[in-house]
Amino acid sequence: MWKAAQVTVQGRGHKIADKPCQDKTYILDSPPDCFVVSLADGAGSAEYSELGAQCVTQKICRVLNENFTRYFATEESGSVAEEILSFLVEDLKNLAAETDCEIRALASTLLAVAVKGKQFIGVHIGDGVIGVLDENFLAVMSHPDNGEFINETIFVTSSNAISHLRLYKGELEEISAFVLMSDGTAEGMYQRDTQNFMPIVEKLIRAAKLLPPHEVEAELKANFQETLCKVTADDCSLILLVKEPYDSE
Amino acid sequence: MEKISDLLKIRREDLRNDGTPRVAICLCLDVSGSMSVVEFGDFKKTGNVVVKDGKKYIPVTGGVTRMDELQRGIEAFYEEIRNDAKAQYSAEICVVAFSDTAECISDFANIYRQETPHLKLGDMTAMGEGVNMALDLLEQRKKEYKSVGVDYYQPWLVLMTDGAPNGDPNELERAIARTTQLVSEKKLTIFPIGVGETANLETLARFTPKHHAIKLEKLRFKEFFEWLSESVEKTSQSIVGEKVELNTKAISQWGSKYSAETKELEPWPDELP
Numbered sequence: 466m467w468k469a470a471q472v473t474v475q476g477r478g479h480k481i482a483d484k485p486c487q488d489k490t491y492i493l494d495s496p497p498d499c500f501v502v503s504l505a506d507g508a509g510s511a512e513y514s515e516l517g518a519q520c521v522t523q524k525i526c527r528v529l530n531e532n533f534t535r536y537f538a539t540e541e542s543g544s545v546a547e548e549i550l551s552f553l554v555e556d557l558k559n560l561a562a563e564t565d566c567e568i569r570a571l572a573s574t575l576l577a578v579a580v581k582g583k584q585f586i587g588v589h590i591g592d593g594v595i596g597v598l599d600e601n602f603l604a605v606m607s608h609p610d611n612g613e614f615i616n617e618t619i620f621v622t623s624s625n626a627i628s629h630l631r632l633y634k635g636e637l638e639e640i641s642a643f644v645l646m647s648d649g650t651a652e653g654m655y656q657r658d659t660q661n662f663m664p665i666v667e668k669l670i671r672a673a674k675l676l677p678p679h680e681v682e683a684e685l686k687a688n689f690q691e692t693l694c695k696v697t698a699d700d701c702s703l704i705l706l707v708k709e710p711y712d713s714e
Numbered sequence: 715m716e717k718i719s720d721l722l723k724i725r726r727e728d729l730r731n732d733g734t735p736r737v738a739i740c741l742c743l744d745v746s747g748s749m750s751v752v753e754f755g756d757f758k759k760t761g762n763v764v765v766k767d768g769k770k771y772i773p774v775t776g777g778v779t780r781m782d783e784l785q786r787g788i789e790a791f792y793e794e795i796r797n798d799a800k801a802q803y804s805a806e807i808c809v810v811a812f813s814d815t816a817e818c819i820s821d822f823a824n825i826y827r828q829e830t831p832h833l834k835l836g837d838m839t840a841m842g843e844g845v846n847m848a849l850d851l852l853e854q855r856k857k858e859y860k861s862v863g864v865d866y867y868q869p870w871l872v873l874m875t876d877g878a879p880n881g882d883p884n885e886l887e888r889a890i891a892r893t894t895q896l897v898s899e900k901k902l903t904i905f906p907i908g909v910g911e912t913a914n915l916e917t918l919a920r921f922t923p924k925h926h927a928i929k930l931e932k933l934r935f936k937e938f939f940e941w942l943s944e945s946v947e948k949t950s951q952s953i954v955g956e957k958v959e960l961n962t963k964a965i966s967q968w969g970s971k972y973s974a975e976t977k978e979l980e981p982w983p984d985e986l987p
Contacts, residue, residue: 657864
């Protein structure tokens, strides 16, 4: 059995500017055996990016839940990436029409992980980091896709998004957790030079395995506000997707 | 014994501590003899006449020179950056002075490890050599950021001159080619600024793909450096991932646009050079 805890905190910069938090998360528990989580960071320069982020987080969870088995079985990952992106862009176009804005005003990154039975699929566009705990060793599965400069990245709405959409799939075997973080959280918890997580991430995963999600979320929110938000002005979000301890399945 | 909920405690030392993204700024400044031209203030003519490089000068005592105003502008700029809570950690300034040769008179460092540089007059205007040195230093600094995992913004190059280049022409062409390529690839922001009536704006405009330069109005160094420090502060306060929009409208308070196409000066438009 898998469970997930998430935290999303508005950054100092957006508080001062009286702008909404542009990080969004979504969790879809689809019994009996599919669990999908996603996180998106709306582009600071895009007017309605928080709406775009909300839209793509919900859509990717539904798409991965509905098509998991087919996507996993497909050898041709390019066609899967194209289909996923077309689903996302279709919903963004509809949202742009409703909101009366250009689609680029809804720009955001996207990170998602789906687990079903003994398999997983990961999807990543843009910055932020996805990590995996395999045989109790925490490793980065998907690194941030930044340009050279800190304020450059790729968004779901970017014209070259398809060539930057990264797909991962595999057998779960000894994997017992995934972690997804936005670039704001990564600013404090991911080391760019060594391309590894700070040790705190492993501790958070251990706690998430042992405690109920609502307790983890409350504690994380307070800690993010108290500490992480002091080292970055950006919005911060995190999802811990963990397998229940002592769960042999 | 550690409680489970203690695992969720995040202390400052649990987080990466080099998180402030840097803005590298190189001031590439003309300190040739013509910067000693007196522009205003109380001065007395010595009665002599000097002809230098075919130009006639009347030596005076007293008065305020272009160099005096530039020095004051730099001092105000350093002070502004030191006084800004965020920019003091984010901005890293380097100064290259060019006259007979190019010299780095203040290398990149955090502003608290730097003294405000003092400019010294030379003779010639080795602009190409100066810009090439500035680009090399910016490139080296970016490598250093990368090697230690420090995030950074697009670097800035401020090029200021009151004359025409008379260094090695090959170095000048190389500097122009390198700069325009970097600006085209969005890897550099350049401010090519002409000072006084003798500045060769035509050459300065060649440093940008759009062939635009900025003519500094009267000796408004102070206004320019105030604008520059505000822009650095704005960049350092921007959120990661956010495109930084500089207040280009405010450029018109200290400069006007020179276009190589029209060869005219006009009010500053809403864009960078």
